[in-house]
Amino acid sequence: MKKILFSFLFVFLLLVVTLFIKTASFKSKQISTAEGIRIDYPIDEAAVKHLSDAVKINTVSFDDTTIVNQLASDSFFAFLRTEYPSVFENLEDTIINKRSLLLKWKGKNESINPVIFYAHLDVVPIEESTKAKWKYAPFSGNVADGFIWGRGTLDDKGSLIAIFEALKKMQHNQFIPSRTIYFAFGSDEEIGGSNGAKVIAEYFRQQKTRFEFYLDEGGMVSRGLVPNMTRPVALIGTAEKGYITLDLTVNAKGGHSSHPDKETALDILVSAVKKVHDNPEERRAVATVNEFMNFVGPEMSFPLKTVFANRWLFEPLILNEYEKSAEGLALLRTTSALTIMNAGLKENVIPSLVNAKINFRILPDENSDQVQQRVVKIVDDDRVKITRGEVYEPSKQSSTTALGFNLLQKTCATIFPDAIVSPFLMLGSTDSKHFQDLTDNTYRFFPVRMDAELLETVHGINERIGVKDYMETIAFYESLFQSLE
Ligand SMILES: [Zn+2]
Secondary structure, three states: OHHHHHHHHHHHHHHHHHHHHHHHOOOOOOOOOOOOOOOOOOOOHHHHHHHHHHHHOOOEOOOOOOOOOHHHHHHHHHHHHHHOHHHHHHOEEEEEOOOEEEEEEOOOOOOOOOEEEEEEOOEOOOOHHHHHHOOOOOOOOOEEOOEEEOOOOOOOHHHHHHHHHHHHHHHHOOOOOOOOEEEEEEOOHHHOOOOOHHHHHHHHHHOOOOEOOEEEEEEEEEEOOOOOOOOOEEEEEEEEOEEEEEEEEEEOOOEEOOOOOOOOHHHHHHHHHHHHHHOOOOOOOOHHHHHHHHHHHHHOOOOHHHHHHOHHHHHHHHHHHHOOOHHHHHHHOOEEEEEEEEOOOOOOEEOOEEEEEEEEEEOOOOOHHHHHHHHHHHHOOOOEEEEEEEEEOOOOOOOOOOHHHHHHHHHHHHHOOOOEEEEEEEOOOOHHHHHHHHEOOEEEEEEEEEEHHHHHHOOOOOOEEEHHHHHHHHHHHHHHHHOOO
């Protein structure tokens, strides 16, 4: 008995020592470990007016691609040329495919790889039924209550105009970067980017350009979004999930609903769709999510720091916690969502041809072929034809030790001294997918503070950017460009 007790005690002590050693060696990856105080940048009224005016130019992209608003792009470019003459004087500008803009800021040393900053100038439409819920009209660009209001302020004109403001200041100071910096502004990110980003990327492909790094929208300086973190977290997207829509089609005997077959086309389809829904993938923490935990874990207090430092033991606990929210769950598996069903025309007629679309967001450790094979296996019914719709493979994972990440991290430490920095996995899709092969390092980060409430306004109601937050965004870009001297 005594012997057993001693072995238990020994194992327990060993465990405590292991937990302790692991926690002690779980070192912070932050540049400055002490929490700084938020900086108050003076309000630049001209910059506020510029963003407000940019919102007023309605650059909505519609899913119906036959609706192209050339006039909006033309007026947007005319606005930029009028308001930022020094930028257009010193940088070389090219219009790509009529509606996208490319600027080249020639560096001192053309033998080193250039970098590229990207923003899109289109916005999503306003749902008719939500119009009345906006506090200020969505294209008013109203400045009130400490915010600039309107569609595009957070996605993505706030970033675009902040880049121009920073560029303007730097022309004033006659700054010339050491490496060439490109700025690309695509016309149609909200509908996939095939006429904007895709064409811009092709332009660079033909020139055989390789970028040191690429920066696009994506993460932000989040407040209260990372569970158990009190400090703001600057989330820099270092990988992006893939995308595939699978089309499930069943063609069977139709006819009068008074004498149906045992299983109609619709019955077969519904059962297939349900099988897919009921058989989700095993949850798992992919490399980017593990890296995220390595960045945020050391900043947590006891006992959470110990939990994150000892994931060999506690990973299931952490995943259980993440799994509680839809966003958290989406980090842990390839998700599937039934988005469209087409079937039936009349209540007393059995439809013969029925179809469903299931949209999958693919984790970076698998690809679209694997997802399709898995679905075929789960459905396991030859009567269901499964074909692929639109596909984007998941991105590669970008480095957290390369120049681009280092500069972003340093700039965050300067401009957002109260925040910590972490890589993270982007759940949604950005135009960066078109540039995948042109660089090893793609980062997705819009340097602006956002909490859950503001995040909700993106593509939603009452989209707005804090005036003080926007000043930080401008300061961030200025500081980042400066670090490319
Ligand atoms: Zn966007």
